[in-house]
Amino acid sequence: MRYAMAIDTKKCVGCSDCVVACQTENNVPIGYCRDWVVESVAGTYPLVELEIRSERCNHCDNAPCVRCCPTGASHIVEGGVVMVTPNKCIGCGACIQSCPYDARYSHPDGYVDKCTFCYHRLVKGGRPACVEVCPTRCMYFGDLDQPQSEVSQILARRKWKVLAPEAGTRPQVYFLV
C-alpha cells in the first residue's frame, strides 16, 4: 500500500479551508499549521498566470527527516505515511532542517509536528480532513498500489508535477497542472 495525494491546481481557489479543517481536526494550535496555501504569479499584466497550491508534508518515499532523526521519533508507518511520535521526540529540530518543503514545525508543547495524512482517520477507512472539506473537491487521495483508486486514476489521466524533484526525496503529494 502506498498512500498519495493529488491536488488539482486548476480547481483550487486557495480558500484555505484545508488549513482550518486540519487545525480543528488535529488540534493544531492557532498560529501554526500543518498545511498551507502558496500562490505563485508569473508574467506581466495582462499576460499573467497564477498557480495556487495547497501544500503539506510530502510523505516522501526517501524521507530525509526520518533518516536524520536521532531518536526514531520520525518514522514511516504502513502506506508510507511519515509520522512523529511526540513522546520520543526531543525537539532537536534536525528533521525541520532536513525537510526541503519546510513541512515541519516545533509544537509549543516541545515536539515536532506535521501532517499525518490524518492517519487516525485512514485507519478507520476515512480520508484526510482537508480532502473531505475542500469545497472545490480539488484533492484526490488513495492508494497508488491500486490502479482503481481515485488518485491512481487521476494521475494516469492528467499532467502532474511534484515539488523539488531534484531533492531526490520522491514526494507523494502530486500537483495536477
Place this chain on the structure above:
Amino acid sequence: MSTRRDFIKIAATGLGGLALGAGSVAWFRGTSRWAETAAKAAAGFQGRFTTYCEICFWNCAGWTYTDEEGRITRITGNAGDPHCHGRLCPRGTGGVGAYYDEDRLRTPLIRKEVNGKQKFVPAGWDEALDLVAERLKEISRKHGPESIALFNHGSPGDHFGHLLKAMGSNNITAPSFAQCRGPRDTGWYVTFGTGVGSPEPTDIRDTRCLVLIGSHIGENMHNGQVQEMADAIDRGATLITVDPRFSTAASKSRFWLPIKPSTDLALLMAWIHVLIYEELYNRDYVERYTYGFDLLKEHVWNMTPEWAYGITTLQPALIRETARQMANAAPSVIVHPGRHVTWYGDDTQRARAIAILNALLGSWGSRGGFYFAESVPVPNYPHPEYPTPAWSWQDLQREKYPLAGLAVSNVLVEASLKETEANRRIRAWMVAGTNLPLTIPLKETLEQAMQDVEFLLVVDTMPMEITGYADVVLPECTYLERYDSLRSSAHREPNIALRMPAAEPMYDSKPSWWMAKQLGDRLGLGSYFNYADYTDVLEWQLQQLGTSLEEMKKTGVKKFPRTSGPLYFQKGENYTFNTNTGKIELYATELAATGYDPMPVYTPHEEPPPGYYRLIYGRAPMHTFSRTANNPNLTDLMDQNDVWVNPRVARLWGLENGQYVYLKNPEGIVSSFPIRVRITERIRWDSVYMVHGFGHSWKKLSRAYGKGANDTELMSKVTIDPVMGGTGMRGNFVTFVTEEPVAKEAES
C-alpha cells in the same frame, strides 16, 4: 463638538480582559481559560448537533461536534445540504472561532454617565430589558411605533423584525439591498418580473459557459457556487471573466478581459450588438418570450466592439470572440448577475444589460443557464395580526425610488436626521447583526443620524464599531449556542434546515428569540410570543410541514418534492412573465413609465485625478465583510488586508513589497491605519485593490483593531443609483501617503 451621544471608546469593565497571548495558544485545549465554558457545556451536551452556518448569508447546513466534556471542537458540512454538499467553506469550518472569541460581548451594557463621562456599565438582563422596553414604549407613545426602525443582517433580524411588526412598525431594512445586491434584483425584476434571489439559481453545475463580470467567485466564497464552478472547470466549461484585476476566477478562465474599470456597461452593450447583428441570438426564445427586440436592435446599432474598444481598452476581436463563445454554448450559458453590484450608480442599468444578454441567449429557464428555484413556505406560528402601520419605508421612498422593492437603508438613515419632517421621522434604531459604520458609506449622514436618534439598541455577538454608538447593548450568543428560525431556501429541490445549540450560551449572552420575546412581554405584546421556548415554535412549524423536531435533529436538512413544475422551460412552453407585457422586457416598460432609460445607455464615469488610483475592493475567502475580522481561527489565515499595487505604480512611488502606507482620497480623508503594500502584476496600473472588512477602529476587537485599512472610510464619494437608491462605491480614488500622517483629532 458636544454631542448627546459620545462615542464610547473602551468599556473595560465587563468586557473581559483575557487577551490571547501571541497566537501560540490552542483554543480548545483544556486550559483554564475555557474551564468555565467546559463546565457549562458539559452539563448536558455531547455529540453532534445540527446547525446552519451564520458566518455568511449562504447559510450552509452542518454539524457541530462536541467532545466528551461538551466542548465544541469542530463543525462540518451536512452531506445532504444543497448549499454545501457536506463541505463548509473556510469561514464555516472556522466558525468555532466565533464561539471561542474571548472578545465576545459578555453581558448587557447600558450607557451611563459616571463622573461626567459616558461609559458602558454592565447590567443584568432585567435591568437592560426593562430599560429598552421603557424607551421603546415612550418613543412609540410620543411619535408612533413607526418611528422605530430595525437595521439587520441574518438571523437575529427574524426575531426583532417580528417584534417590530408586532409593535406596529414596518421600517425594517438590511444593507444587503442598497449596499449590495439591490440593483441586480431591480434590474432583473423589470426585465424578467422576478428578482434573482439567494442562493442565485445559476445552473453552473451544468453550464457550458460561465461569464463573470467583476464577480470573483472563489474569492467570494459562496459555497455552492464555488463548488459548482469547480465542477464546471472539471467538465471543461468555458469561463470568461471580466475584471480589471487578475482574480482567482480570471486565472481559471479561458478568456480574461482586463477591462478598464467603470466601463463594463460599454462591453455589455457591445456584446448585445454582436449577438444581434451577427444573428447569434436565440431566435426562437426571443420571439416566444421577449418584448422590444426591434427597439433594442435599433438602440444598439452603433454600439460596436470598435466603439467599446475606445472605452473599455478591450480588443474588438476579443469582444467578438467571447460573444461567439457565449452563443455557441447557448442556452447553457450564464452571464452571472453578480452579487455585490453597487458600483457606479448606474448599476440597475448594468444589471439590465446582463439580464438582456441572458434573454438573448435564452439562458433564463434553460439547463446550464438559470433554473427555476422553489422553496417551501414555512407557516407562521399563530399570532394576532400585526397592526397596520400609519406609514412605512414605502412612503419614504415611493417618489424618489419607485422601483426599489425593499427598504433602502440610506433612506431610513436620512429619515432619522433631525431636519426630517416630524411625522415621518425615525427616532429609534434597533441594530441587529450589522456593523453599520463599516457598511454604509455615507459616513457623515450616518454619524449625524446616530446622534439624532433618541434611542439606539445594538444586538450583536461581538463588540463592533456600531456598539460604540449604542445606548444599550444586548449580547447575543453565537449561532452554535441557539435555536433560530428554520432555514427555508429556494433551490433546485425545496428544503429546510434546522439550527440547534451545541452548547449553553457562554458568558451572559442570550439568543435573539429570547430577547425579542422578553421585550414583547414587557411591551404588552405577549400574545405575539405565545410560547415558553423557541422549540415550541419550531415543533409546531415542523409538524405543519410533516416532520418533527426529533427528525430534524437527526437529519438536519429535509428536502421536499417540487410542486411548481420542472426546473427549466419545456420545449415550446408558453409562459407569462410578471411584467407589464407578460414578456421578458428587453425594452423595460416599467422603467419608461417611471422616467428612466428603458434600455441601458453607457455614460462615462469620473476618472482618477493624476496621482490617484481607483479604489477597488472585494472579498477574501477567509472572511465575511467586517464581521469575521476578529475570529481567532480566521485571523490566523488572514489578519489584515493588503493594498494591491501594479509594479509600474510601485516603481513610480518607490514602494516596496510589505511596506506599510496610508491611503488618502482627493477629499483629504486619510485611512485611520496603515496598510501593507502587495506589489503584483494581478492589478491594473490605474487601480488599487483591497479586501473589504479590515481596519477596525474598535479597540475591544483585540485581533482586528488597527489591522489594515477600512475601504468604507475612504469612500467620500457615493453615487446613488437613481432607480433604486443603491450606494455606488467604486467612484473613489486614493493615493499613497508614505509618511506617518499628523495625528488626527482624537474622536470626541
